[in-house]
Amino acid sequence: MRTKLFNQLAKFISEKTGWALFSIIIITLITGYLSSKIKINMNMADLLPKNSPMMEEFNYVAEHFPGANPMIIVLQGDEEKMKIFAEGIKNKIENLSAWIERFGSPKIQKQHEMAKNGSNFPGKYYRRVDIKLPTKFFEDHGLMLLKNDDLKRMRKLYEEPGFLPFLINLNDNLEKEYIQSEEKISTMQKEREAVQFLDNIETWSDFVNRALFELEYDKTLSQEAARSFAAGSPYLYSPDRSMMLVMAEPTFNVLDIEKLLPAVNGLEELVKKEAAKYGIGAGLAGGIVLARDEMVASTEDSFLLTLLALTGVFLLFIIAFRMISAPFLAILNLLLGIVWALGISYLLVEELNMFTSMASVVLVGLGIDFSIHIISVYSEMRRKGENIYDALGLTLNKVGAGIITGGMTTAVAFLTLTTGRSSGIVEFGLVNGIGLVIVMLATLLILPTFLILQEKLRIYLGEKLLKNFSVERKSVDISYKLLGSAGDKIYKKYGVSLIGILIITTILGFSMTKVEFDYNYLNMEPEGLESIRLNHLLIHKYNMSSDPTMMTAKSLQENYNFTQKAKEQSSISWVQSITDYLPPIEKQQHRKPLIAEIHRIMENSSTNLSFSEDYQLQVVDELMRLEANIIEMQDMAFISGQDMVDQKTFRLVGSANFTTAAIKMDELVLEPTTITKEKTGEINRLLAQVLNENFPVEVKEILRKIIREIQKTDIADIGRLKNIANQINELAAHPIMAGKITALANNLNETVLEENRLEIFSRDFAGQYKNIVLDMADTNTIKLEMLPVNTRDQFYSPEEDCFLITVYPKGNVWNIQYLDTFSKDLLDITPRIAGLPPMFYYLIDIIGQDGKKAAVLTLIVVFIMLLIDFRSIKFSFLALLPLIIGFIWMLGIMGILGIKITLVNVMALPLILGIGIDDGIHILHRYRSEGKGAIRHVLSSTGKAVVITSLTTMISFGSLVFATYRGFGSLGIALFIGVGTCLLASVFVLTPMIRLFRE
């Protein structure tokens, strides 16, 4: 049957070469068109099982809240400049399309044109840009948003409008809030609230300072001071205000590849160009940017690495066969085969995912083997003097069956992966399995056609013209005699060989247990990505990762429950939810009486203040009390490890290390008899700590000078020590070192304010504060329709059927211990969560299960195919043995080299079971046909093909090491080692085992 088929094929190609060529061209044109439509999507979500709750939620969120995963624009630099920049950039981002058309680089303009001409272009890339929080809403409904307990505790603050009573109440409240109850900042969420409160105080102190000490008194500053305390700074500054965030809500989601490139590239170009004008730094972070980076890297990798693999294979082919035309035809055949395979892949999956994007490299490595077998025998037949038609018929009959068996074995191994749950693995199996069959079929049609064409062309053009470009000319013996001789020695000393193999396998088997799983997803990403660097910076500055996780709630009550639960989790940094603006109705009802009472008291309060003679002193006393309260918070925060609060307090009361150093230095020079080297050393250590804090370079330079001075100074040199103490005190007077509250208290203490500035300001402040509190004490129930449009759109679906909750992890989600806690915390709330971190967590679990299942299934299927092929259990087992040993060696070498299993290279494990079996099959087949004692001949002849096919596969997979996307590199190196160990095992294990079993 097979013989008949191959004969007919040979006849068709030989006699109807034109038709064969025509068929190839037509198929290539059709599949070429289809393959040009294939896209690469590196989104991790595409790897999950289609029906998993996470995937469903991901699709649900993507459909209902396309902007749920915002673009985070990270600004760094001067506080005021960042604010001006943010105000100016908002409109430009919202009209990014227009900006790209006018100022974008040609490359981005081209991408933009493609997006515009594509389907469903909404006209703009970013629906909304948030540079501020909706403070007006807080000013109108602030008290209704406070919890009842907080309202009770803070009510005094809202009942007296006077500036001095305000300060007294603020201090009383701070002493209750932070000194008596550490619970207020015991979790990340509470710490964030504490930082927000301190930030309000900072903004308030800025306006008070300006109102009191600027040359001209500006009445509006009293209003700003009152407002800022009530609603805080609207900008998303980091606690130390060295960084600011701008959030842009895209009109597309991360799966929308067409818009992804111009939207991200255009935005990046815009913010960088504009930021340079303001002298600040700007960059992009967030899941969408990472998706862009992955896509760019994988697309470039896919093309370049395929080219690299083809070149490597081509060169090896020339070296191995010592001819040029045949390798050229083989590569051309392979290219067309891959085009066919990709065309069919488009029909199967439409998009290539993280796993399938390297299918072409896999197909190069495996597909070239078919050509090697055909060319090897065809050239042999021609050398033997067969004419081109007979040579082709004989070739197809000799190697066709082997090609089909070998190809199908590997393809079936791939196809067993389709039994997995993960879409990534299923598609990987499908694309590579079907792809390999297509390449195999293509090779059986295309390569013989090319060979016949070449020969016909040679005859047509004459011998001379093509004599250096011919298969026939090569008549040198290119069998591997050395391999045959080595195999012969192993065969004869099989006992020693087996002992050696046993020792090596034991060592590598032990080393195999050392192989670890790399849980850091970012280790698969290209190196040096700005988005990843900024993500680390966000964790450092905001205790917040830019990889949020989303969940949806069907009702306001469910939304409230989810939000509350999320806020209680210590693994969560920040929860964004509509509950922050819209508390449940019963909670609002519960708060109403107290708010009404506050409103009544404030309404009846007088703003016609009278002032005692020592009014300024009283204000100074309260400011100093405020300073003391914040210093105590600072120390508690430091001891308790609450870095954000600690950093925030720096800006209000200065650096604790520096203040302590200054006090200690003063104490020393006041009592020179107590000076010791140890004490000056302690001061120096404190000052050295300040160098690690967030101060300007010029301040750090002065500090370094002082530190050097202390180191050089003899402790007996009191005069010089006093001089150093003065330098420290001078630096302490620097506004940055002193902190804003300390500076305000000191300034007010040392300055006699003219024209009753303090009293005028106090009256104005009282009037403004009263109005603001009366606004905030609105007892009307907040309803959904009262929310600012932007806020409602952010959290409420356009279909008005669900609410979005966004949860930001507090730590590095790529630390598996943290990821484990974070994912479990979220799954405790609801199984329907969508986000990169929990998806990754879920995926590694599923892929682990799928990988094991696929490996077992592959082994079973391969064994069944071997049984069918050999019709002998003994030979089937012998063929399987080098694969098992090679597999152990592969993992053992990975263990020794410290190569970890990653989300991507875990694919290599089932894959190698399918790929690594071929060598053993070929050797055993040849051995059976040659008979006992023919191992030397088998290895020098078939061994050559086995070595070359393995080397081409290794070169092809090895080219992945050069991938920018490091995940592919990890896959390449694992497969490189695996194919190599299977080759070695096929030669060095199979040979003595044949002797042991067969003879």
Next chain:
Amino acid sequence: MIRFPIIKLFCLLLTTMAAGYTQTGEELLNDLLGHMNPESSRGIMRQTIHTLSGEKRVLTYESAADEKGKNSMMRYLSPARVKGNALLMKNYSNDIWMYNNRTKRVRKLASHAKKQKFEGSDFTYEDMGSGDTWRTDYAPVPLGIQSMDGIKCNVLELKSENEANSYSKILAFLRTEDQFPLKIEYYDNSGNLEKTLFLDNIEKIQGVSTAMKMVMENRQDNTSTIMEYESVEYNVTFDKNFFSEQTLKR
């Protein structure tokens, strides 16, 4: 001739009785608290915590306790920026005062603060100074003998008798040799394991078994705190006004 077998038999009987004797829950609890709360002590401790942003922070302080942990005081020695800050806990942590060396002020914490984390660690104030309150707050139930890392341990369960307690149950693993606790597990009010305290590097100091290193692992927050003695002495006589606000401000 006859007496020897009788004596032998008597010894055998005593041995058998001793082996079969199991301590009651109360006895095990007494042993546990005896080890956990010596009459009085003074020492220098090193505490290692991880900050909320994941950095390691080491603090040292001197500590003092008397009346079996009823009163205790601690004062920071390093880092320099918090040196001199101090904490006074009286009546088994029901009354807590804090002193700040920079502001020279003393503040009293609310009584509910005892259930909160002690200075950012995985210990609560209550864990640090609950003293004898376990006797009244929990019912001791012996759960038999278990082997822990090859060491035979009596397992004592302390069942909460009051919903207001911080833990629903506590499991203590006391090595049978001297009933010194090697591990204590704390379960939250939902019955889930919240924290585990490991007591390591056990040394005899002035005849008192002392865990020179204690590690509290918080299973829920995935954090841990290490407390190590740099030095410790027992049977210290304190001035009668030692555990007071005046000493706190010293």
